[in-house]
Amino acid sequence: MKIKSVQAFAIKNDIVGGPPTTRPRQPAWLADAEVAGPMSRYPRFKKLRSTWRPEWPSVGCVVIADDGSFGFGATRYGTPVISIVNEHIWPLLVGEPAMATERLFDMMSRIVSPYGPGGLGAYAISAVDLALWDLKGKTLKTPVYELIGGPAHDRIKVYATGNDTDWHMELGFKGTKLACPYGPADGLDALNWNEDLVGEARELIGRDVELMLDCWMALDVEFTVRLAERLRPYALKWIEDCLLPENLDGQNELRRRLPWMTLATGEHWYSPFTFATAAAQKNTDIFQPDIAWVGGLTACLKINALAEAAGIPVIPHAGMNTPYGQHFGYAMPNAPWGEYFLGSPPGVPLDEMAVFPGVASPKDGTLTPSDAPGFGIELTLDGIEKLKV
Numbered sequence: 301m302k303i304k305s306v307q308a309f310a311i312k313n314d315i316v317g318g319p320p321t322t323r324p325r326q327p328a329w330l331a332d333a334e335v336a337g338p339m340s341r342y343p344r345f346k347k348l349r350s351t352w353r354p355e356w357p358s359v360g361c362v363v364i365a366d367d368g369s370f371g372f373g374a375t376r377y378g379t380p381v382i383s384i385v386n387e388h389i390w391p392l393l394v395g396e397p398a399m400a401t402e403r404l405f406d407m408m409s410r411i412v413s414p415y416g417p418g419g420l421g422a423y424a425i426s427a428v429d430l431a432l433w434d435l436k437g438k439t440l441k442t443p444v445y446e447l448i449g450g451p452a453h454d455r456i457k458v459y460a461t462g463n464d465t466d467w468h469m470e471l472g473f474k475g476t477k478l479a480c481p482y483g484p485a486d487g488l489d490a491l492n493w494n495e496d497l498v499g500e501a502r503e504l505i506g507r508d509v510e511l512m513l514d515c516w517m518a519l520d521v522e523f524t525v526r527l528a529e530r531l532r533p534y535a536l537k538w539i540e541d542c543l544l545p546e547n548l549d550g551q552n553e554l555r556r557r558l559p560w561m562t563l564a565t566g567e568h569w570y571s572p573f574t575f576a577t578a579a580a581q582k583n584t585d586i587f588q589p590d591i592a593w594v595g596g597l598t599a600c601l602k603i604n605a606l607a608e609a610a611g612i613p614v615i616p617h618a619g620m621n622t623p624y625g626q627h628f629g630y631a632m633p634n635a636p637w638g639e640y641f642l643g644s645p646p647g648v649p650l651d652e653m654a655v656f657p658g659v660a661s662p663k664d665g666t667l668t669p670s671d672a673p674g675f676g677i678e679l680t681l682d683g684i685e686k687l688k689v
Protein backbone atom coordinates (compact mmCIF):
# COMPACT_ATOMS: atom_id res chain seq x y z
CA MET A 301 0.00 0.00 0.00
CA LYS A 302 1.54 3.26 -1.17
CA ILE A 303 0.87 6.88 -0.29
CA LYS A 304 -1.21 8.53 -3.00
CA SER A 305 -1.64 12.00 -1.48
CA VAL A 306 -0.96 14.05 1.65
CA GLN A 307 -2.99 17.21 2.07
CA ALA A 308 -3.09 19.77 4.89
CA PHE A 309 -5.79 22.42 5.24
CA ALA A 310 -7.19 24.96 7.71
CA ILE A 311 -9.83 23.78 10.20
CA LYS A 312 -11.61 25.42 13.11
CA ASN A 313 -9.96 25.63 16.53
CA ASP A 314 -8.63 22.28 17.71
CA ILE A 315 -8.67 22.64 21.49
CA VAL A 316 -12.23 23.61 22.31
CA GLY A 317 -15.01 21.80 20.47
CA GLY A 318 -18.64 22.85 20.54
CA PRO A 319 -20.62 24.98 20.12
CA PRO A 320 -22.34 23.51 23.19
CA THR A 321 -26.10 23.06 23.44
CA THR A 322 -26.16 23.53 27.23
CA ARG A 323 -26.11 27.15 28.41
CA PRO A 324 -22.99 28.02 30.42
CA ARG A 325 -23.71 29.29 33.92
CA GLN A 326 -20.77 31.70 33.75
CA PRO A 327 -18.00 32.57 31.28
CA ALA A 328 -14.90 30.39 31.23
CA TRP A 329 -11.87 31.60 33.23
CA LEU A 330 -10.01 32.08 29.96
CA ALA A 331 -12.36 34.84 28.83
CA ASP A 332 -10.51 37.58 30.70
CA ALA A 333 -8.00 35.93 33.05
CA GLU A 334 -4.45 37.20 33.01
CA VAL A 335 -1.91 34.45 32.37
CA ALA A 336 1.80 35.16 32.70
CA GLY A 337 3.78 34.45 29.55
CA PRO A 338 6.95 35.26 27.65
CA MET A 339 5.54 38.64 26.49
CA SER A 340 4.40 39.78 29.96
CA ARG A 341 7.30 42.23 30.22
CA TYR A 342 5.72 44.36 27.46
CA PRO A 343 2.76 46.17 29.06
CA ARG A 344 0.52 46.41 26.00
CA PHE A 345 0.70 42.63 25.53
CA LYS A 346 0.70 41.73 29.22
CA LYS A 347 -2.87 40.87 30.13
CA LEU A 348 -4.13 38.65 27.33
CA ARG A 349 -2.18 36.16 25.26
CA SER A 350 -4.64 36.72 22.43
CA THR A 351 -3.14 40.21 21.93
CA TRP A 352 0.07 38.79 20.50
CA ARG A 353 -0.47 35.18 19.39
CA PRO A 354 -0.98 34.58 15.65
CA GLU A 355 -4.49 34.11 14.30
CA TRP A 356 -3.46 31.15 12.18
CA PRO A 357 -6.21 28.51 12.11
CA SER A 358 -5.71 24.94 13.24
CA VAL A 359 -4.57 22.34 10.73
CA GLY A 360 -6.17 19.11 9.52
CA CYS A 361 -4.20 16.62 7.43
CA VAL A 362 -5.48 13.71 5.34
CA VAL A 363 -3.21 10.98 3.99
CA ILE A 364 -4.83 8.85 1.27
CA ALA A 365 -3.36 5.49 0.19
CA ASP A 366 -3.55 4.01 -3.28
CA ASP A 367 -6.32 1.62 -2.16
CA GLY A 368 -8.52 4.60 -1.23
CA SER A 369 -8.15 4.25 2.56
CA PHE A 370 -7.31 7.41 4.52
CA GLY A 371 -6.10 8.69 7.89
CA PHE A 372 -6.68 12.01 9.64
CA GLY A 373 -4.19 14.04 11.70
CA ALA A 374 -4.42 17.50 13.27
CA THR A 375 -2.10 20.15 14.62
CA ARG A 376 -1.75 23.93 14.98
CA TYR A 377 -0.24 27.05 13.41
CA GLY A 378 -2.14 27.03 10.12
CA THR A 379 -0.60 28.95 7.27
CA PRO A 380 3.11 28.08 7.59
CA VAL A 381 2.46 24.48 8.65
CA ILE A 382 0.05 23.94 5.75
CA SER A 383 2.73 25.28 3.39
CA ILE A 384 5.38 22.92 4.79
CA VAL A 385 3.10 19.88 4.36
CA ASN A 386 1.63 20.73 0.96
CA GLU A 387 4.56 22.38 -0.76
CA HIS A 388 7.46 20.36 0.63
CA ILE A 389 6.55 17.10 2.43
CA TRP A 390 3.65 15.92 0.28
CA PRO A 391 5.45 15.67 -3.09
CA LEU A 392 8.35 13.77 -1.54
CA LEU A 393 6.18 11.13 0.18
CA VAL A 394 4.01 10.14 -2.79
CA GLY A 395 4.67 6.48 -3.67
CA GLU A 396 6.29 5.69 -0.30
CA PRO A 397 4.99 2.68 1.72
CA ALA A 398 2.05 4.02 3.76
CA MET A 399 2.51 1.64 6.72
CA ALA A 400 6.21 2.48 7.21
CA THR A 401 5.75 5.00 10.04
CA GLU A 402 9.39 4.79 11.24
CA ARG A 403 10.79 5.31 7.73
CA LEU A 404 8.38 8.16 7.00
CA PHE A 405 9.11 9.90 10.33
CA ASP A 406 12.84 9.66 9.59
CA MET A 407 12.32 11.00 6.06
CA MET A 408 10.21 13.93 7.30
CA SER A 409 12.71 14.81 10.05
CA ARG A 410 15.44 15.04 7.41
CA ILE A 411 13.24 16.81 4.84
CA VAL A 412 12.60 19.76 7.18
CA SER A 413 16.12 19.79 8.65
CA PRO A 414 17.44 22.76 6.61
CA TYR A 415 14.86 25.15 8.10
CA GLY A 416 13.84 23.68 11.43
CA PRO A 417 12.74 20.31 12.76
CA GLY A 418 12.68 22.11 16.14
CA GLY A 419 9.66 24.34 15.55
CA LEU A 420 7.05 24.65 12.84
CA GLY A 421 8.58 21.69 11.01
CA ALA A 422 7.69 19.50 14.00
CA TYR A 423 4.04 20.59 13.77
CA ALA A 424 3.98 19.60 10.09
CA ILE A 425 5.58 16.23 10.84
CA SER A 426 3.04 15.69 13.65
CA ALA A 427 0.03 16.21 11.38
CA VAL A 428 1.30 13.75 8.77
CA ASP A 429 2.54 11.18 11.32
CA LEU A 430 -0.79 11.13 13.18
CA ALA A 431 -2.68 10.71 9.90
CA LEU A 432 -0.38 7.80 8.99
CA TRP A 433 -1.05 6.04 12.34
CA ASP A 434 -4.80 6.57 11.90
CA LEU A 435 -4.52 5.05 8.42
CA LYS A 436 -2.51 2.12 9.77
CA GLY A 437 -5.06 1.38 12.49
CA LYS A 438 -7.98 1.56 10.08
CA THR A 439 -6.19 -0.69 7.58
CA LEU A 440 -5.51 -3.29 10.30
CA LYS A 441 -9.02 -2.73 11.80
CA THR A 442 -7.39 -2.13 15.20
CA PRO A 443 -7.34 0.80 17.63
CA VAL A 444 -3.94 2.52 17.62
CA TYR A 445 -3.45 1.87 21.35
CA GLU A 446 -3.32 -1.85 20.60
CA LEU A 447 -0.78 -1.34 17.81
CA ILE A 448 1.59 0.30 20.32
CA GLY A 449 1.26 -2.26 23.10
CA GLY A 450 -1.79 -1.30 25.11
CA PRO A 451 -4.01 -1.08 26.97
CA ALA A 452 -1.83 -0.44 30.00
CA HIS A 453 -4.56 1.03 32.23
CA ASP A 454 -8.18 0.16 33.04
CA ARG A 455 -8.95 3.86 32.71
CA ILE A 456 -6.60 6.81 32.29
CA LYS A 457 -6.41 9.06 35.37
CA VAL A 458 -7.03 12.61 34.18
CA TYR A 459 -6.30 15.99 35.75
CA ALA A 460 -7.79 19.29 34.62
CA THR A 461 -5.90 22.46 33.70
CA GLY A 462 -7.42 25.90 34.14
CA ASN A 463 -8.46 28.32 36.85
CA ASP A 464 -12.13 27.30 37.25
CA THR A 465 -11.02 25.11 40.16
CA ASP A 466 -14.49 24.71 41.69
CA TRP A 467 -15.79 23.39 38.34
CA HIS A 468 -12.93 20.89 38.21
CA MET A 469 -13.96 19.60 41.66
CA GLU A 470 -17.62 19.40 40.65
CA LEU A 471 -16.59 17.29 37.64
CA GLY A 472 -14.74 14.85 39.92
CA PHE A 473 -11.12 15.51 38.93
CA LYS A 474 -8.55 14.42 41.53
CA GLY A 475 -5.89 16.76 40.16
CA THR A 476 -6.08 20.40 39.09
CA LYS A 477 -3.47 22.71 37.58
CA LEU A 478 -3.55 26.49 37.81
CA ALA A 479 -2.29 28.86 35.13
CA CYS A 480 0.14 31.23 36.90
CA PRO A 481 -1.12 34.79 36.44
CA TYR A 482 1.91 36.85 37.48
CA GLY A 483 5.65 36.74 36.89
CA PRO A 484 8.81 38.84 37.07
CA ALA A 485 7.11 41.75 35.27
CA ASP A 486 4.94 42.28 38.39
CA GLY A 487 7.86 42.43 40.80
CA LEU A 488 7.38 41.47 44.42
CA ASP A 489 3.59 41.75 44.11
CA ALA A 490 3.67 38.70 41.84
CA LEU A 491 4.84 36.47 44.68
CA ASN A 492 2.03 37.70 46.95
CA TRP A 493 -0.71 37.51 44.31
CA ASN A 494 0.37 34.06 43.08
CA GLU A 495 0.47 32.82 46.67
CA ASP A 496 -3.08 34.12 47.19
CA LEU A 497 -4.31 32.18 44.14
CA VAL A 498 -2.54 28.95 45.07
CA GLY A 499 -3.54 29.24 48.73
CA GLU A 500 -7.21 29.74 47.85
CA ALA A 501 -7.13 26.75 45.50
CA ARG A 502 -5.56 24.52 48.16
CA GLU A 503 -8.17 25.66 50.66
CA LEU A 504 -10.94 24.82 48.18
CA ILE A 505 -9.72 21.39 47.11
CA GLY A 506 -8.42 20.13 50.46
CA ARG A 507 -5.52 17.74 50.95
CA ASP A 508 -6.83 14.82 48.88
CA VAL A 509 -6.55 16.44 45.46
CA GLU A 510 -3.27 17.13 43.66
CA LEU A 511 -2.44 20.75 42.81
CA MET A 512 0.04 21.90 40.16
CA LEU A 513 1.17 25.26 38.76
CA ASP A 514 1.80 25.96 35.04
CA CYS A 515 4.07 28.94 34.35
CA TRP A 516 3.95 28.90 30.51
CA MET A 517 7.51 30.11 29.79
CA ALA A 518 6.90 33.27 31.85
CA LEU A 519 9.55 33.13 34.58
CA ASP A 520 13.30 33.28 35.02
CA VAL A 521 15.50 31.20 37.31
CA GLU A 522 15.58 33.64 40.21
CA PHE A 523 11.82 34.24 40.20
CA THR A 524 11.06 30.52 39.90
CA VAL A 525 13.23 29.75 42.92
CA ARG A 526 11.56 32.44 45.02
CA LEU A 527 8.06 31.40 43.88
CA ALA A 528 8.68 27.70 44.58
CA GLU A 529 10.00 28.51 48.07
CA ARG A 530 7.00 30.76 48.77
CA LEU A 531 4.58 28.03 47.64
CA ARG A 532 6.22 25.14 49.48
CA PRO A 533 3.55 25.02 52.25
CA TYR A 534 0.84 24.32 49.63
CA ALA A 535 2.36 20.96 48.58
CA LEU A 536 2.36 21.44 44.82
CA LYS A 537 2.81 18.16 42.97
CA TRP A 538 4.88 20.00 40.36
CA ILE A 539 5.75 23.37 38.86
CA GLU A 540 5.76 23.51 35.06
CA ASP A 541 7.19 25.18 31.96
CA CYS A 542 8.95 27.92 33.95
CA LEU A 543 11.58 29.11 31.45
CA LEU A 544 11.90 29.82 27.75
CA PRO A 545 12.10 26.36 26.17
CA GLU A 546 15.61 26.75 24.68
CA ASN A 547 17.07 27.65 28.07
CA LEU A 548 18.39 24.22 29.05
CA ASP A 549 21.22 25.79 31.05
CA GLY A 550 18.54 27.59 33.06
CA GLN A 551 16.70 24.30 33.55
CA ASN A 552 19.93 22.81 34.92
CA GLU A 553 20.23 25.76 37.27
CA LEU A 554 16.63 25.31 38.45
CA ARG A 555 17.37 21.67 39.18
CA ARG A 556 20.45 22.68 41.18
CA ARG A 557 18.69 25.39 43.20
CA LEU A 558 15.39 23.50 43.71
CA PRO A 559 16.44 19.91 44.40
CA TRP A 560 13.21 19.21 46.35
CA MET A 561 10.75 20.61 43.76
CA THR A 562 9.27 18.38 41.06
CA LEU A 563 9.99 20.08 37.71
CA ALA A 564 7.80 19.31 34.69
CA THR A 565 8.27 20.65 31.18
CA GLY A 566 8.50 19.80 27.49
CA GLU A 567 5.34 21.05 25.76
CA HIS A 568 7.52 23.51 23.82
CA TRP A 569 10.33 21.06 23.09
CA TYR A 570 10.38 19.54 19.63
CA SER A 571 11.75 16.23 18.33
CA PRO A 572 13.18 13.53 20.63
CA PHE A 573 16.66 15.13 20.78
CA THR A 574 15.88 17.81 23.39
CA PHE A 575 14.26 15.20 25.62
CA ALA A 576 17.34 12.97 25.29
CA THR A 577 19.51 15.90 26.39
CA ALA A 578 17.22 16.69 29.34
CA ALA A 579 17.18 13.03 30.39
CA ALA A 580 20.97 12.87 30.25
CA GLN A 581 21.32 16.09 32.25
CA LYS A 582 18.68 14.94 34.79
CA ASN A 583 17.16 18.43 34.91
CA THR A 584 13.45 17.51 34.58
CA ASP A 585 11.28 15.09 36.58
CA ILE A 586 8.27 14.80 34.23
CA PHE A 587 8.28 15.10 30.43
CA GLN A 588 5.27 16.76 28.78
CA PRO A 589 5.62 16.48 24.98
CA ASP A 590 2.54 17.49 22.99
CA ILE A 591 1.81 14.62 20.62
CA ALA A 592 0.35 16.96 18.00
CA TRP A 593 3.35 19.34 18.12
CA VAL A 594 6.47 17.33 18.96
CA GLY A 595 6.48 15.11 15.86
CA GLY A 596 3.40 12.92 16.31
CA LEU A 597 2.99 9.49 17.86
CA THR A 598 6.28 8.23 16.43
CA ALA A 599 8.21 11.00 18.21
CA CYS A 600 6.27 10.42 21.45
CA LEU A 601 7.08 6.70 21.41
CA LYS A 602 10.79 7.47 21.07
CA ILE A 603 10.60 10.09 23.86
CA ASN A 604 8.69 7.67 26.08
CA ALA A 605 11.24 4.90 25.56
CA LEU A 606 14.19 7.07 26.51
CA ALA A 607 12.26 8.64 29.40
CA GLU A 608 11.16 5.31 30.85
CA ALA A 609 14.72 4.01 30.74
CA ALA A 610 15.81 7.15 32.63
CA GLY A 611 13.02 6.82 35.22
CA ILE A 612 11.07 9.85 33.95
CA PRO A 613 7.26 9.63 33.55
CA VAL A 614 5.65 11.10 30.41
CA ILE A 615 2.39 13.06 30.77
CA PRO A 616 1.71 14.56 27.32
CA HIS A 617 0.59 18.20 27.17
CA ALA A 618 -3.20 18.40 26.73
CA GLY A 619 -3.10 14.72 25.85
CA MET A 620 -6.68 14.05 26.88
CA ASN A 621 -8.01 16.78 24.57
CA THR A 622 -7.10 14.75 21.49
CA PRO A 623 -7.71 11.16 20.41
CA TYR A 624 -3.97 10.97 19.70
CA GLY A 625 -2.90 11.68 23.28
CA GLN A 626 -5.67 9.44 24.61
CA HIS A 627 -4.38 6.41 22.67
CA PHE A 628 -0.79 7.11 23.73
CA GLY A 629 -1.72 7.51 27.39
CA TYR A 630 -3.92 4.41 27.42
CA ALA A 631 -1.13 2.25 26.00
CA MET A 632 1.83 3.40 28.10
CA PRO A 633 2.54 2.20 31.67
CA ASN A 634 5.02 5.11 31.88
CA ALA A 635 2.15 7.64 31.46
CA PRO A 636 0.60 7.76 34.94
CA TRP A 637 -1.78 10.65 34.22
CA GLY A 638 -3.38 12.54 31.35
CA GLU A 639 -3.89 16.31 31.08
CA TYR A 640 -7.25 17.76 30.02
CA PHE A 641 -7.09 21.47 29.25
CA LEU A 642 -10.44 22.85 30.40
CA GLY A 643 -11.13 26.09 28.59
CA SER A 644 -14.89 25.63 28.21
CA PRO A 645 -17.38 27.47 30.44
CA PRO A 646 -18.56 25.98 33.76
CA GLY A 647 -21.91 24.23 33.44
CA VAL A 648 -21.32 22.81 29.95
CA PRO A 649 -20.89 19.00 29.99
CA LEU A 650 -17.44 18.04 28.68
CA ASP A 651 -18.81 15.62 26.09
CA GLU A 652 -20.39 18.60 24.33
CA MET A 653 -16.89 19.98 23.84
CA ALA A 654 -15.29 16.90 22.21
CA VAL A 655 -13.11 18.15 19.42
CA PHE A 656 -14.07 15.49 16.83
CA PRO A 657 -17.01 13.03 16.71
CA GLY A 658 -16.25 9.71 18.43
CA VAL A 659 -13.59 11.17 20.73
CA ALA A 660 -13.96 10.34 24.45
CA SER A 661 -14.27 12.98 27.21
CA PRO A 662 -13.22 12.69 30.87
CA LYS A 663 -15.82 11.40 33.35
CA ASP A 664 -15.17 11.58 37.12
CA GLY A 665 -11.52 12.33 36.44
CA THR A 666 -10.92 9.29 34.23
CA LEU A 667 -11.12 8.48 30.54
CA THR A 668 -11.10 5.44 28.25
CA PRO A 669 -10.52 6.06 24.53
CA SER A 670 -12.73 4.72 21.79
CA ASP A 671 -11.89 1.16 20.65
CA ALA A 672 -12.86 1.89 17.04
CA PRO A 673 -10.08 1.32 14.44
CA GLY A 674 -7.36 3.93 14.08
CA PHE A 675 -7.79 6.77 16.55
CA GLY A 676 -11.55 6.20 16.57
CA ILE A 677 -12.39 9.56 14.98
CA GLU A 678 -15.85 9.21 13.42
CA LEU A 679 -15.26 11.35 10.37
CA THR A 680 -15.69 10.41 6.71
CA LEU A 681 -13.86 12.33 3.99
CA ASP A 682 -17.12 14.27 3.45
CA GLY A 683 -17.26 15.06 7.18
CA ILE A 684 -13.65 16.27 7.12
CA GLU A 685 -14.53 18.49 4.16
CA LYS A 686 -17.06 20.25 6.41
CA LEU A 687 -14.38 21.06 9.03
CA LYS A 688 -12.46 23.18 6.56
CA VAL A 689 -12.49 26.94 7.03
Ligand SMILES: [Mg+2]
Nearest residue numbers: 514540541567
Ligand atom coordinates in the same frame (compact mmCIF):
# COMPACT_ATOMS: atom_id res chain seq x y z
MG1 LIG B 1 1.55 23.57 30.33
